[in-house]
Amino acid sequence: EIVLTQSPGTLSLSPGERATLSCRASQRVTNTYLAWYQQKPGQAPRLLIYGASSRATGIPDRFSGSGSGTDFTLTISRLEPEDFAVYYCQQYDSSFPRITFGGGTKVEIK
Amino acid sequence: EVRLLESGGGLVQPGGSLRLSCAASGFTFRNYAMNWVRQTPGKGLEWVSAVSGTGGSTYYADSVKGRFTISRDNSKDTLYLQMNSLRAEDTAIYYCARDPSRMLTWLLDYWGQGNLVTVSS
Numbered sequence: 001e002i003v004l005t006q007s008p009g010t011l012s013l014s015p016g017e018r019a020t021l022s023c024r025a026s027q028r029v030t031n032t033y034l035a036w037y038q039q040k041p042g043q044a045p046r047l048l049i050y051g052a053s054s055r056a057t058g059i060p061d062r063f064s065g066s067g068s069g070t071d072f073t074l075t076i077s078r079l080e081p082e083d084f085a086v087y088y089c090q091q092y093d094s095s096f097p098r099i100t101f102g103g104g105t106k107v108e109i110k
Numbered sequence: 111e112v113r114l115l116e117s118g119g120g121l122v123q124p125g126g127s128l129r130l131s132c133a134a135s136g137f138t139f140r141n142y143a144m145n146w147v148r149q150t151p152g153k154g155l156e157w158v159s160a161v162s163g164t165g166g167s168t169y170y171a172d173s174v175k176g177r178f179t180i181s182r183d184n185s186k187d188t189l190y191l192q193m194n195s196l197r198a199e200d201t202a203i204y205y206c207a208r209d210p211s212r213m214l215t216w217l218l219d220y221w222g223q224g225n226l227v228t229v230s231s
Contacts, residue, residue: 035217044205044221045155056219088155092216098169099145099157099216 002027002091004102012110019076021105023089028069033092036065036074039104040085048087049074076107084109112136114206114222121228126196132189132206132222140164140184143209145218146191148202148227158204159191163212174200196229203227 003026013019023034032052037045047056049065052072062077076083089102118130132144146158159180160169168180179192189206204225207218 033216037218044223045218046221047217047219050217050219090155090218098160098214099147099218101155101157103154 002029002093002100004089004091004100006087006089006102006105008105009103010106010108012108013079014110015079015081017079019074019079019083019107021074021076021087021107023067023072023074023102025070025072025091029072029091030093032068034065034067034072035090035092036063037088037090038083038085039088045088079107081109083107112208112220114208114220116204116206116222116225119204119225119227121230122196123231124197124229126229127192127194128196128227130191130193130204130206130225130227132191134187134189134208137208139182139187141212143212143214144180144182144189145207145209146180146189147205147207147218147221148200149205149224150202153202156202160209160214160216161189162214167214169214193227196227198229201227201229 005024007022034052036049039045053065064075066073086104086106088104113135115133122128143162145160161180165182177195181190206222208220210219
């Protein structure tokens with residue numbers, strides 16, 4: 001089973017600042033099958049990034065993903081008020097269990 | 111607009127059963143694989159089960175295998191999760207989520223709003 005470790009647990013930033021979130025896998029993630037989701041309080045997760053770096057439909061270009069192998073990064077170039085939320089990474093490898101999630105990073109207003 | 115609406119959750123005693131439903135709209139349901147994912151404050155997000163677009167292939171997390179059954183009715187655009195022998199640790203918000211392909215890619219591109227299941231005496 002691939003275990004995903006996200007850091008930091010909480011990121012305190014101000015609007016307009018840059019956010020850098022990390023996701024580290026315990027084993028190599030095949031074909032960069034790594035996704036990022038945003039979740040706001042009381043809402044379901046929303047797909048932001050898939051294939052490590054491809055933005056999902058309707059996602060603003062201030063969100064970008066990068067990485068390969070075992071180390072992945074989600075970057076929010078300039079935080080907007082609506083970006084303060086919890087972010088999860090997810091691997092969707094062909095190994096079983098096919099879907100695992102990281103523990104999440106909370107981006108909060110400083 | 112893609113919409114997924116879960117229902118059927120609630121309070122159930124340990125050992126009891128519950129069936130969740132997920133009504134889909136805004137897309138051709140039979141063309142997409144579907145998943146159930148649950149979320150708890152302590153364990154975070156946990157994938158539960160998946161089914162292919164035809165319903166012919168199903169998959170389960172070890173934690174629910176033998177107790178939960180996923181199914182779908184493509185004539186009703188509805189996904190189901192039959193949950194038997196429920197335990198306290200099954201308490202969670204249950205989400206249905208769409209896979210962007212008929213055959214499973216294990217990516218989740220749209221999620222429902224979630225439905226709370228509480229297992230307690």
